[in-house]
Amino acid sequence: MGRTLRGLMVGAGYFAPIQLTAWRDVSGAEIVGLVGHRDPQRVATVAREAGVGWSGVDLDAAIELLQPDFLDICTPPASHGELVRRAVAGGVPVLCQKPLAPTVTEAADLAKFAERHRVPLVVNENWRWQPWYREAKRLIDAGVIGRPFHTTMRMRPGDGWGENPYPDQPYFATMSRLVLFETGVHYVDTARFLFGEIEQVQCVTATVNPAVAGEDLVVAVLHTTHGGIVVYDADRAAVAETVRSLAYGTMSVEGTEGTLQVADDGRMTLLHRDGRVVEHDYHIPPGWKGGCAVAAQQNFVDALNGAAIAETPAAEYVRTMRVVEACYLSAAHSRAVRLWPQRSWAGVLGPADERPM
Ligand SMILES: NC(=O)c1ccc[n+]([C@@H]2O[C@H](COP(=O)([O-])OP(=O)(O)OC[C@H]3O[C@@H](n4cnc5c(N)ncnc54)[C@H](O)[C@@H]3O)[C@@H](O)[C@H]2O)c1
Known part of the structure; x- marks a missing residue:
């Protein structure tokens, strides 16, 4: 050493x-x-x-x-x-x-x-190091749920309502770009970690709490190059059962052979095609958000x-930021934005934006 x-x-x-x-x-x-x-x-x-x-x-x-x-x-x-x-x-x-x-x-x-x-x-970028995502990656790569085709990452921290939202980070209220830029970037990076590159996005945003400048509601549909769909469904204005829960919300990964669910406290459940529902036991280390x-x-x-x-590394992370930027572009123009156009898809996606970002 x-x-x-x-x-x-x-x-x-x-x-x-x-x-x-x-x-x-x-x-x-x-x-x-x-x-x-x-x-x-x-x-x-x-x-x-x-x-x-x-x-x-x-x-x-x-x-x-x-x-x-x-x-x-x-x-x-x-x-x-x-x-x-x-x-x-x-x-x-x-x-x-x-x-x-x-x-x-x-x-x-x-x-x-x-x-x-x-x-x-x-x-x-510590989000992808949260133990439920590391374990999900291990299970997915081991083929436990077959081919993952549809994932929902549902973010509900419950900390963005009222005249003085975000008590831990009050500067959030003044950010003109909020959820996608600040927190969504974690989820895009985690989606890339779990499922590979994202080639197209469709996104809508809204500002629900009048006390915040930027978007506090985001629904982004991310298309992976492997043909999967990841829905980042983020709402910081909504009520949450547990405010700023350990996993900040829930995740569900639907695969051809089963579904993997992550609860907001990090607990994992596997639903198999044959009807079995199995609580999946794994280690969550101590420390902030499972030691991430x-x-x-x-x-x-x-x-x-x-x-x-x-x-x-920074060069790799720029790709994550490009996806976030594409989400803003998609929301602003109400249309799909393609990041890495593939020739075989040419003409299929309609008015998608192919400008390099
Ligand atoms: N999950 C995570 O990893 C996570 C969570 C929260 C925040 N963050 C990130 O961490 C960073 C800091 O966020 P925060 O919530 O602590 O912000 P903050 O505003 O609470 O604190 C920022 C600190 O940086 C200092 N600072 C600003 N400019 C400086 C300079 N030029 N030289 C020296 N000090 C300077 C400020 O005085 C302050 O102490 C942001 O990039 C944020 O996105 C990451």
Whole structure:
């Protein structure tokens, strides 16, 4: 085993303490410093509570002083570009929160910038590491439900109603692009993880809560290159039985031989064609959303150490963001949008948009 990698984290808001807690369970790395801005008191408190020895508000000074092996960015998307470029230009590998940038073009530019400098840039996409999705992937790949042809990912966090919605992340209310950009990107990435590339989307959006600027209701139909359909059915204004439940909602994967159901507490059930209904037992690790932050951060460290392949490098993640962008385009123009046109489908899909995004 190599030496322990030393990370420097940027950001001290809602998600930073969750990410810092997760770092304590990652082997082969530790966070040695925390950088924020505007509120040094808050940065110092977050660092102290997480047992991080150094905190400050000057990134360049922190890099100079601590000489980190990697930068862990946990700040809003609009700030990612500048922070990524500063680290990459100095040869420091980066783990950066999703969405990588405010637009696909900026995300693609960042991916190219990192590639040119030959510095790893990985998106911290922890959703696909939730244990129910890992287990679903294992069961699907083992053929337990036959060929999956229809999946519904039903997102119902129940936290977006009233004059002061989203108490954990109040900035959500002011985002002009909300559910698809902020949270849908997790689901698109997870759908790609489970079922492969998405070649066409049809999407409708609505704003239900008058107190929010962006869309809080999304129904996106994603067509995979394998002929499957994934429905991302997201409603943050609706009532939920459990607010911000462990799995944020439910999933049902319908296959030719059976259906796999994931409940909002992560429990799994298999419905077989012969009528059997079987509770599927599997391990849900402790930690935030079944240890998914630990697992995603571990994958990054393992990749830096050459012990694994990073699952969500920036260049790959741009594809996920293209699908999200296609959903916005589809909703705005009330029509299907094709991402990777296949010649055999030419003329079949009608007025689908084939412009590269
Ligand atoms: N499942 C998940 O992985 C998950 C969950 C929540 C948030 N996120 C993502 O994490 C990121 C942060 O979200 P949040 O909810 O913690 O946001 P937040 O607004 O609560 O916190 C952002 C923090 O970044 C700091 N910051 C902003 N610009 C900075 C800069 N240039 N230099 C240093 N610090 C800076 C702010 O002062 C603040 O402390 C976003 O990209 C968000 O999408 C991911």
